[in-house]
Amino acid sequence: MANKRESNFVNMVSTLLVISAVAAISLGAVYNLTKSPIEMARQKKQEEAIKQVLPAFDRLELIKVKSIDLPDSLQFNMAYKGDAFVGAAVNTFTNKGFSGNIKLMVGLLPDGSINNISVLEHKETPGLGDKMSKNKSDWSLQFNGKNPATFTLKVKKDGGQVDAITAATISSRAFTDAVKRAYETYESNKGGGE
DSSP states (O other), rough: OHHHHHHHHHHHHHHHHHHHHHHHHHHHHHHHHHHHHHHHHHHHHHHHHHHHOOOOOOOEEEEEEOOOOSSEEOOOEEEEEEEEEEEEEEEEEEEHHHHHHHEEEEOOOOTTEEEEEEEEEEEOOTTTTTGSSTTSSGGGGOOOOTOOSSSSSSSSGGGSOOOOTTTTHHHHHHHHHHHHHHHHHHTTTTTHOO
C-alpha cells in the first residue's frame, strides 16, 4: 500500500513539473513574440502624443532631465521649427493616482504656458478618474493656454485653480501633480535644452 502511495505521489509531482515547464516555456515564447509589437505600439502612441501637444515643428531633440522632486529623470522632446525653439513635450508621470501610475505628455511653449496635454497611460476608475482622457471628457482642456507661473496648479479644494473631476479628486490631484512636475522641471532647466 505504501508503495502505491509513493508511486501516485511521484506521478503527481512529475505531471505537475511537466505542466509547469510547458506553461513556463509557453509564457516565455508569448512574451518574446509580443515584446516587439507592444514596444512599437507604445512608441507610436508617444510620437502621436508629441505631435498632439506641440505646435508645428520640423525637428525634435531628445534630452533627459532630472526631475526636481524625484530620483527619476523626465524625457524632454525639445521641438524646433528651423532654428527657433517652439516648445517642449515632456513625458511626465505621477504615482499618486487612485489606481496607480499616471503617465502624461505635457506640451509647454517657450514662455512656460501649457499648449496641450495627452494621457499616455493610467488605470483610473472607468467613468470617474478616466475622465482625464480627452476621449472621455474635455476636463484636461482647462489647462491649455495656462501658464503655471500665474495659474495655481492645485485643485480648488486644495486652494488652487483647477476644477477637479467630479467624484475623482485623487485622480485630479495626481494629474495636476504630473503637470506641475513637468512645468517645474522645464522651468528649472530652461537653459539646458534651448
